[in-house]
Each structure stands twice: as C-alpha cells, then as structure tokens.
Amino acid sequence: MEKYLTIYTETRKKIKAFSYFGWLMGWDQETEAPEGSVEYRTKQYQVLAEEMYKIQSDPAYIEAIEYLYAHKESLEDPDFRVEIKNAFKDLRMVKKVPKDELISYRVLTSQASHIWAKAKEADDFQMFAPTLEKIVEFNRKLVKYLETDELKGYDVLLDMYEEGFGVKEYDLFFDTLKKELVPFVLEVTKGNKPKFNRRLKTAIFPKEQQRKFSEYLMEVFSYDLKHGLLKESAHPFTSGVSSTDTRITTKFHEDNLASSIFSTIHEMGHAIYELQNDPKYDDTFLHGGTSLGIHESQSRMYENMLGRSMAFWKLHYPKLVELFPKQLKGISVEEFYLYINQVERSLIRIEADELTYSLHVMVRYELEKQMINGKLKVKDLPNKWKSLMSQYVGKRPKTDKEGVLQDIHWSGGAIGYFPTYALGSAYAAQMYEAMNKEINIEEAISKNNIKAINLWLKEHVHTFASSKSPKEILQICTKQDFNPAYYVNYLKNKFKQ
Amino acid sequence: MEKYLTIYTETRKKIKAFSYFGWLMGWDQETEAPEGSVEYRTKQYQVLAEEMYKIQSDPAYIEAIEYLYAHKESLEDPDFRVEIKNAFKDLRMVKKVPKDELISYRVLTSQASHIWAKAKEADDFQMFAPTLEKIVEFNRKLVKYLETDELKGYDVLLDMYEEGFGVKEYDLFFDTLKKELVPFVLEVTKGNKPKFNRRLKTAIFPKEQQRKFSEYLMEVFSYDLKHGLLKESAHPFTSGVSSTDTRITTKFHEDNLASSIFSTIHEMGHAIYELQNDPKYDDTFLHGGTSLGIHESQSRMYENMLGRSMAFWKLHYPKLVELFPKQLKGISVEEFYLYINQVERSLIRIEADELTYSLHVMVRYELEKQMINGKLKVKDLPNKWKSLMSQYVGKRPKTDKEGVLQDIHWSGGAIGYFPTYALGSAYAAQMYEAMNKEINIEEAISKNNIKAINLWLKEHVHTFASSKSPKEILQICTKQDFNPAYYVNYLKNKFKQ
Numbered sequence: 003m004e005k006y007l008t009i010y011t012e013t014r015k016k017i018k019a020f021s022y023f024g025w026l027m028g029w030d031q032e033t034e035a036p037e038g039s040v041e042y043r044t045k046q047y048q049v050l051a052e053e054m055y056k057i058q059s060d061p062a063y064i065e066a067i068e069y070l071y072a073h074k075e076s077l078e079d080p081d082f083r084v085e086i087k088n089a090f091k092d093l094r095m096v097k098k099v100p101k102d103e104l105i106s107y108r109v110l111t112s113q114a115s116h117i118w119a120k121a122k123e124a125d126d127f128q129m130f131a132p133t134l135e136k137i138v139e140f141n142r143k144l145v146k147y148l149e150t151d152e153l154k155g156y157d158v159l160l161d162m163y164e165e166g167f168g169v170k171e172y173d174l175f176f177d178t179l180k181k182e183l184v185p186f187v188l189e190v191t192k193g194n195k196p197k198f199n200r201r202l203k204t205a206i207f208p209k210e211q212q213r214k215f216s217e218y219l220m221e222v223f224s225y226d227l228k229h230g231l232l233k234e235s236a237h238p239f240t241s242g243v244s245s246t247d248t249r250i251t252t253k254f255h256e257d258n259l260a261s262s263i264f265s266t267i268h269e270m271g272h273a274i275y276e277l278q279n280d281p282k283y284d285d286t287f288l289h290g291g292t293s294l295g296i297h298e299s300q301s302r303m304y305e306n307m308l309g310r311s312m313a314f315w316k317l318h319y320p321k322l323v324e325l326f327p328k329q330l331k332g333i334s335v336e337e338f339y340l341y342i343n344q345v346e347r348s349l350i351r352i353e354a355d356e357l358t359y360s361l362h363v364m365v366r367y368e369l370e371k372q373m374i375n376g377k378l379k380v381k382d383l384p385n386k387w388k389s390l391m392s393q394y395v396g397k398r399p400k401t402d403k404e405g406v407l408q409d410i411h412w413s414g415g416a417i418g419y420f421p422t423y424a425l426g427s428a429y430a431a432q433m434y435e436a437m438n439k440e441i442n443i444e445e446a447i448s449k450n451n452i453k454a455i456n457l458w459l460k461e462h463v464h465t466f467a468s469s470k471s472p473k474e475i476l477q478i479c480t481k482q483d484f485n486p487a488y489y490v491n492y493l494k495n496k497f498k499q
Numbered sequence: 500m501e502k503y504l505t506i507y508t509e510t511r512k513k514i515k516a517f518s519y520f521g522w523l524m525g526w527d528q529e530t531e532a533p534e535g536s537v538e539y540r541t542k543q544y545q546v547l548a549e550e551m552y553k554i555q556s557d558p559a560y561i562e563a564i565e566y567l568y569a570h571k572e573s574l575e576d577p578d579f580r581v582e583i584k585n586a587f588k589d590l591r592m593v594k595k596v597p598k599d600e601l602i603s604y605r606v607l608t609s610q611a612s613h614i615w616a617k618a619k620e621a622d623d624f625q626m627f628a629p630t631l632e633k634i635v636e637f638n639r640k641l642v643k644y645l646e647t648d649e650l651k652g653y654d655v656l657l658d659m660y661e662e663g664f665g666v667k668e669y670d671l672f673f674d675t676l677k678k679e680l681v682p683f684v685l686e687v688t689k690g691n692k693p694k695f696n697r698r699l700k701t702a703i704f705p706k707e708q709q710r711k712f713s714e715y716l717m718e719v720f721s722y723d724l725k726h727g728l729l730k731e732s733a734h735p736f737t738s739g740v741s742s743t744d745t746r747i748t749t750k751f752h753e754d755n756l757a758s759s760i761f762s763t764i765h766e767m768g769h770a771i772y773e774l775q776n777d778p779k780y781d782d783t784f785l786h787g788g789t790s791l792g793i794h795e796s797q798s799r800m801y802e803n804m805l806g807r808s809m810a811f812w813k814l815h816y817p818k819l820v821e822l823f824p825k826q827l828k829g830i831s832v833e834e835f836y837l838y839i840n841q842v843e844r845s846l847i848r849i850e851a852d853e854l855t856y857s858l859h860v861m862v863r864y865e866l867e868k869q870m871i872n873g874k875l876k877v878k879d880l881p882n883k884w885k886s887l888m889s890q891y892v893g894k895r896p897k898t899d900k901e902g903v904l905q906d907i908h909w910s911g912g913a914i915g916y917f918p919t920y921a922l923g924s925a926y927a928a929q930m931y932e933a934m935n936k937e938i939n940i941e942e943a944i945s946k947n948n949i950k951a952i953n954l955w956l957k958e959h960v961h962t963f964a965s966s967k968s969p970k971e972i973l974q975i976c977t978k979q980d981f982n983p984a985y986y987v988n989y990l991k992n993k994f995k996q
Contacts (some may be wrong), residue, residue, distance in 0.1 A: 034728060
C-alpha cells in the first residue's frame with residue numbers, strides 16, 4: 003500500500019506541476035503573447051505534452067491506481083477515495099479504447115475546428131458534414147467501448163460532463179421546459195418591442211470608462227485581487243489553477259455597454275467558485291469545479307440572478323451614470339433594467355437572453371440524442387435544426403450559419419456538453435431559493451453585502467471543490483434532488499411583466 | 500557519433516522546453532501574477548527545476564558532451580562546435596566543484612538578498628558582513644577549483660560574465676578611465692547647476708500620456724510588436740526566449756518623465772538585439788546575447804547615443820509637447836536636452852548619468868579585485884568604498900546605505916559581473932564609430948530611419964547571437980580589438996560644453 007501511495011502522490015505532484023505550466027501557457031497565449039510567437043511556443047508545449055503523456059501512462063502509475071482502487075475501502079481519507087475513483091474511471095479511455103483509434107480521433111478533432119470555421123464562413127454545411135460524420139461515428143463507437151451496466155448509449159457521453167446526469171434526468175428537465183417554458187416564451191415574445199431609450203444601444207461607451215466600471219464591479223463582488231486579476235481577451239474566460247490564482251478576462255465593446263459588464267460578472271462567478279475551494283485540494287486533482295453544470299450555475303447566478311436584478315442596479319446604476327454622464331443622461335434605472343433584461347426570439351445561442359437561452363440548448367440536446375442513438379443522420383441535421391428552433395424558440399433560421407453551423411463545440415468532439423449549459427441556470431435557481439431561506443439575498447445586494455452571498459456559497463458549494471458529485475452538491479446546498487420547477491418559476495416570475 | 504548527437508539534441512530539446520516554461524513563469528511573476536499566488540507557483544517550479552536538474556546531470560548527456568567535445572574537430576557545423584565547447588565548459592561546475600559546497604552556496608545566495616535588504620534598510624553593514632564574507636570565501640575557493648593555465652584568480656570570475664575579458668583587459672580599460680575621464684568629470688561637475696526649467700522636474704506627467712509616448716517610441720525604433728510587447732513592472736527589464744518572442748517592461752513615474760522614456764528605449768536595445776538573432780539559433784543554446792557586456796552595449800547605445808541625442812529630440816520633441824502641452828509649455832528642445840543630459844557627482848549607481856556611470860562601476864571593480872586577491876577584507880569594504888567614491892566621482896557617501904550596501908548583486912553571488920556594465924558603454928562608443936563610417940547615424944535619426952541602424956547592427960552584431968565571443972563580435976563589427984579611447988572621446992565631446 004505504502005509503495006503505491008508514494009508512486010501515486012509523486013506522480014500527481016509532477017502532473018500538477020506540468021499542468022500548471024500548460025495552464026500558464028494557455029493564459030499567456032489567450033491574453034498577450036505576441037502573434038508571431040505561436041510556432042516556437044507550440045514546439046515547447048509538444049515536449050511538455052509528451053513528457054506529461056509518459057508520466058500519465060507509466061505502467062507503475064497505472065498499477066498504483068488499480069491497486070489503490072481495489073483497496074479503496076481501506077483508504078481513510080474520503081476525499082482521497084473520490085480521487086482514486088476518478089483516476090480509475092479515467093483509465094477507461096486508455097484501457098478500453100484502441101490506442102490508434104483514439105489518436106486518429108484526437109488528430110481529427112484538433113484539425114476540425116478549422117474546417118468548421120471555413121464551412122461557417124462559407125455558410126456551407128456540406129464542407130463540414132464529412133468531418134462531423136466521422137466525429138459522430140467515433141462517439142458512437144466510444145459509447146460502445148465504455149458502456150457499463152449503469153451507463154448506456156448517450157448517457158456515457160453525458161456522464162463525462164455531468165456525473166450522474168443521463169437521458170433520464172435531462173429528459174425530465176427538458177420535458178418540463180417544453181411544457182412550461184416554451185408556451186410562456188412564445189407568449190411573452192409575441193410582437194414585443196423594446197421599451198427603453200435607443201441611446202442605450204447606439205451610444206459609444208469608451209473602453210477606459212468601461213474598464214473602470216469593471217474594476218468597480220470587482221470590488222462590489224469582493225473578487226480577491228490578491229489571488230486574481232482582470233485582463234482582456236477576444237472571448238471572456240476564467241482561468242484558474244489553484245485557490246490562490248484564478249484569473250478572469252473580459253472584452254470591452256464600445257458599442258455595447260452591457261457586454262463587458264455581464265462578462266465580468268459571469269467570469270467572477272466562475273472565479274469566486276474556484277478561489278473559494280478549500281485550499282487543501284490545491285495539491286490534489288480535486289481542486290476546481292465539480293462539473294460544468296455546477297460551474298455554470300455559479301457564473302449564471304452571479305450574472306443573471308444577482309447582476310441583472312433590480313436591487314443590484316438601484317444601488318449601482320448611479321456609479322454607471324457617473325462614468326457615462328452624457329450617454330446615460332435622462333435614462334432611468336427602470337429603463338436600464340429593461341434594456342439589460344430584454345427578451346426576444348433569436349437565432350444565435352451566445353447572444354440569447356436569459357429567458358430563451360435554455361431553449362437554444364434544448365435544440366442541441368435533442369439532436370445529439372438522436373444522432374448518438376442512430377435515429378438522425380448528419381446529413382439531416384440542418385433541417386432538423388431549423389424545425390426544432392422554430393418549434394422551441396419560435397424563429398426559423400434561414401441559413402446554416404445562423405443554424406447548425408453556429409457553434410464550435412461539435413468540431414472539438416464535445417458531444418454531451420451542451421446540456422450542462424441549461425442545467426447550470428436551473429441549478430442556480432434551485433440554489434438561489436435555498437440560499438434565500440437563510441439570507442435575504444435582495445437585502446444583501448441592496449446593502450452592498452455580496453460578501454454574505456459569497457460566504458454562503460462557499461460553505462454550501464465552493465469549499466467542496468470536486469470532492470462531491472453534482473448531485474451531492476445539490477443535496478448539500480438545497481437538501482433536495484434536482485428540480486427544474488425552481489427554474490421555470492424564477493423565469494416566469496421575472497419575465498411575466 | 501550518431502548516438503551521442505541524438506542524445507545531445509534530444510536532451511537539448513527538453514532543456515529548451517523546460518527553460519521556456521521557467522521563462523514564462525518569471526515573466527508572469529514579474530509583470531502580473533497575483534501577489535498571493537507565489538507559494539503555489541514556487542512549488543510547481545521546484546518540480547520543474549528538479550526535472551531540469553535530472554536531465555542536465557544525466558550521465559548519458561554528460562558522456563555525450565564529453566564525446567562530442569573530444570571529437571569537435573570532426574563536427575562540420577562551426578556553430579555546433581561553439582555550442583559543444585560551451586557545454587563542455589559548463590560541465591566544469593559539476594565536475595570540479597564539490598557538490599555539497601555548491602549546494603550550500605546556492606542555498607546561501609538564495610537567502611542572502613533578504614539579509615542584504617534588511618541590512619540596507621537598517622543602514623547596518625554589520626548585518627550583511629558575515630553573509631558577504633561567506634560569499635567571498637566561496638568565490639575564492641571557486642577560483643581555485645576552476646583555475647586553468649589560461650585563467651587565474653579574479654579572471655576566472657570575470658570570464659564567466661564576459662568571455663576573454665580578464666584583469667589585463669579591464670585594467671587597461673579602467674586605467675584609461677582613471678587617467679582621462681576622472682579629471683574631466685571632476686572638472687565638468689565642479690559646482691555645476693542645472694540650466695533648464697525646473698518644471699521639467701516638478702510637473703506631473705500622467706501615466707496614460709507617458710504610455711502613449713512609449714508606444715510612439717516603439718514605432719520610432721521599429722520594435723516588432725508581432726514578436727514583442729510592452730508591459731509594466733517594478734523594475735524595467737527585457738525578457739526574451741526566442742527570436743519570435745522578446746518582451747520588455749517599463750515603469751511610469753508620474754513625477755519623472757525621463758524615467759519611462761529612457762527605460763523603454765534601453766530595454767528596446769536589449770530586445771532588438773535578441774529579436775534580430777538569426778532564427779536558426781532558436782532551437783539551440785546559442786540564441787540570445789553573447790555576453791552581458793555586448794548586451795549592455797546595445798541597450799546603452801539605444802538609450803544614450805541615439806535616445807539622448809539632439810538629432811533625436813529635434814525630431815521627436817514636438818510629439819512629447821503634444822502629449823504634455825501644459826507641462827512643457829515654453830520649454831525649448833535645447834532645455835529639454837540639457838535636462839536629459841544633466842551631469843552631477845552622485846552616490847547611487849542606478850541613478851547616475853551617462854558621464855559618471857562607469858566611474859561608479861570602477862569602484863566596484865577595484866574592490867572585487869582586491870577581495871578576490873585577498874588584499875581587502877570584507878570588514879574594510881565600507882571605508883574603502885567611501886574613499887574610492889570620493890577619489891573617482893568626487894563625492895563621499897556618508898552612509899553605507901548610499902555606499903557599499905546600495906547594490907543587490909553581491910548578495911546573489913555575482914562577483915565579476917559589475918565591470919560588464921561599464922564595458923557595455925565603451926563597446927557601444929566603438930561600435931557607433933564603426934557604424935558611422937558606413938551610415939550617417941545622425942542623418943538616419945533625423946530622417947526617422949532608425950530601421951537603417953537596426954539593420955546595420957543586425958548584420959554586424961545581432962544576427963550572430965552567442966555563436967561569436969564578445970571579442971569576435973567586436974572584430975566583426977569594428978574590425979579592431981577593444982579600444983576604450985572611443986568611449987572617452989565620445990564622452991568628452993558630448994559633455995565638454
């Protein structure tokens with residue numbers, strides 16, 4: 003036992019260190035590395051990746067994981083048991099999938115985003131279809147390789163991104179949305195017109211002032227600048243490596259004031275989650291969010307439920323007016339609230355509003371499910387996409403560019419990933435209700451005491467890092483299983499006016 | 500042979516990659532990493548450093564170097580011969596110095612800067628003296644371990660920083676300065692008072708405007724932003740890793756306009772040198788400047804000889820006035836020129852002007868030489884420092900804080916390093932003369948054609964990276980051996996008015 007523990011922890015130390023440097027390279031690359039430096043950097047990264055592969059596939063390490071897994075009952079630390087369980091689960095890929103197939107697939111997906119981008123630009127699905135067919139085919143084979151008594155079909159993929167959530171859980175969730183939300187959305191968005199000053203959408207908001215407001219927001223949310231920082235990048239993201247270093251980016255569009263505000267808040271939700279992980283996980287594989295869905299629940303709660311609330315803007319709108327006195331002159335906080343909460347039937351997921359967002363995701367879920375089950379062919383995707391969009395969101399795309407070609411995810415092989423986006427918002431609504439029973443959230447916002455919200459989430463979600471599964475986190479935090487009713491109620495309540 | 504070549508190049512690839520990640524970590528740490536992230540980062544770096552040590556001390560790698568060195572005559576590529584020669588030279592440390600002594604010394608010097616900093620703060624040399632004694636003592640032993648027929652005494656250390664430059668060369672250099680420059684400086688600085696508008700030293704120059712001027716300077720000097728960038732840090736520095744990625748920092752002091760201007764230009768001199776290295780060296784150990792002295796020659800030529808020239812400011816002063824209209828109102832370019840070229844007897848090396856700078860360095864050279872030769876005890880340093888300063892610069896420090904305790908270098912074990920600072924300026928003057936015979940430098944500056952200067956330096960200095968020794972570079976560039984007369988003449992000419 004002692005021997006295997008030593009092998010495991012020594013190897014983990016190396017993997018963590020190499021991951022750190024890979025992380026740092028990614029951060030540098032996305033935020034400031036000079037354009038012409040990519041080739042040299044890639045070459046160095048390949049050496050690191052090769053070393054990493056050697057370490058991770060070392061037979062002694064694999065043997066250690068297998069031994070520890072077989073004797074997991076005698077491991078005293080429950081966190082360590084979880085870690086070993088995860089490590090053993092990760093071995094599946096190496097042990098059950100033929101190496102050459104896995105490598106060809108990795109090569110395929112590393113090049114596919116270029117093909118996808120060109121197809122999207124040309125608005126020509128046929129350019130991407132052969133590649134996507136190969137990706138879907140591999141995933142169907144992958145499912146067969148990895149199936150167990152508990153996990154079958156599409157569930158194998160879904161479980162990779164959100165442990166414990168399969169077709170059964172998602173069907174329950176999306177059926178609720180179909181029944182409750184779709185008719186509501188179609189009703190609310192019927193012929194609606196924005197009821198706010200057009201200047202909010204047409205004025206120019208200088209970058210430097212937007213940056214100042216983002217800095218103000220970091221204070222409001224108590225984002226800890228001793229362990230984080232805000233920078234700019236093409237697409238906003240959060241990049242964390244430990245509870246002592248989790249950084250965010252935003253993007254300033256001078257013609258869109260809302261964009262940087264809600265990107266900054268969204269990313270702070272992700273970052274505060276990881277910064278509030280118990281530091282004891284820093285040196286383990288358990289640091290970080292437990293799943294994509296739980297991660298997204300935090301970012302969306304901060305962005306939408308806190309950041310787009312009236313209580314929030316009653317307190318902070320004056321600061322925004324102070325920074326943009328001309329642009330916001332004569333525009334009331336109520337109008338601003340309507341502007342940041344406008345809803346409409348739209349075609350592009352990443353531009354969708356809070357109300358319709360999950361319905362965009364539902365389209366993808368249906369399509370993935372049918373493709374993996376063999377009921378839908380890649381060639382039939384574009385039309386199926388159009389008809390589902392028209393059914394769920396009430397708007398039919400005319401082109402594939404604003405339809406099936408809009409997302410990059412499938413080109414990278416991410417099938418089973420999309421549903422977590424919708425799940426995150428639904429988790430958030432359920433967590434919000436639980437938290438609101440113990441602290442008055444609106445009051446905390448109004449008293450500029452988001453610290454209290456951070457603290458509650460720390461104790462009920464963040465501190466556990468990945469040591470608990472999404473379902474366990476939900477139980478700890480809300481004392482209930484997942485229930486999409488909270489989400490539907492929240493949305494109906496907010497958008498019924 | 501084939502086998503050893505493969506071992507060597509494969510190992511080099513790994514060392515280069517690991518160095519890349521170490522480089523990136525240093526850059527991040529000095530420019531933006533959140534304060535609280537240091538502990539986690541250090542832990543990861545230790546793992547990398549250990550791996551690096553394993554690779555570098557692998558007996559198979561050492562054997563390969565020894566074999567290749569023994570058969571260097573049959574290596575066809577002359578660059579590769581240089582690389583093997585250097586690698587073999589570097590083995591000395593491992594082979595001739597007892598490992599435990601080397602490790603204790605590294606531990607000592609890794610902690611000594613803290614002790615030095617406290618001693619400096621308290622202005623108490625006695626706090627630092629015992630540590631410095633140990634450092635000097637180790638260096639005296641090191642000299643004994645590494646002495647050869649060609650290199651004896653202090654030369655062993657000097658050669659580490661500037662190959663081919665020993666006491667003989669430096670004595671010739673500094674004797675010239677003593678004879679020619681010291682009397683000149685004492686004459687020129689006698690009772691001199693600044694003859695420029697005091698507003699240059701008292702006005703506030705907002706950081707954002709200073710940043711704009713630094714951006715303007717990057718254009719003027721054709722610093723390639725596809726392969727570089729400018730950021731801020733506590734102390735300005737250049738950080739390069741390949742001919743495709745060499746970055747600089749500056750520091751904006753709102754009460755000191757000159758500081759960021761000349762820091763930016765100085766660092767561009769370093770950066771352009773490395774960016775103009777032949778890219779074929781990127782994957783070898785020959786990328787980078789050949790020595791500290793040659794590196795400093797480039798930075799100081801850009802900063803002082805180009806950047807502090809009248810031709811330069813005649814062209815660019817209007818841009819500065821445009822950015823600081825109030826602060827510079829009514830101040831002529833002639834006054835500005837006097838301001839940036841003021842000379843005075845001062846105590847602190849890093850604040851010294853162009854004329855007196857090398858005399859500060861000379862003090863350190865004399866002291867090091869005597870310490871390593873055993874003629875000067877650490878306890879006698881403070882007084883000796885004071886008397887040399889008074890002799891060479893004409894000003895006697897009252898405290899050790901503004902005397903022997905001012906520099907961090909000795910605490911890190913860098914003995915033999917200082918002289919290269921003075922040498923750099925002297926190289927620069929000699930190179931400038933050579934270049935001026937082929938292109939009219941003042942005219943190039945006046946016509947905003949610094950590109951022509953960059954190009955000349957590329958062909959005569961930069962392209963060779965470390966494949967030539969400092970002496971060889973000087974021969975290629977100036978067709979002469981080192982001659983300090985150029986430097987003395989340049990300074991006398993510039994400052995005689």
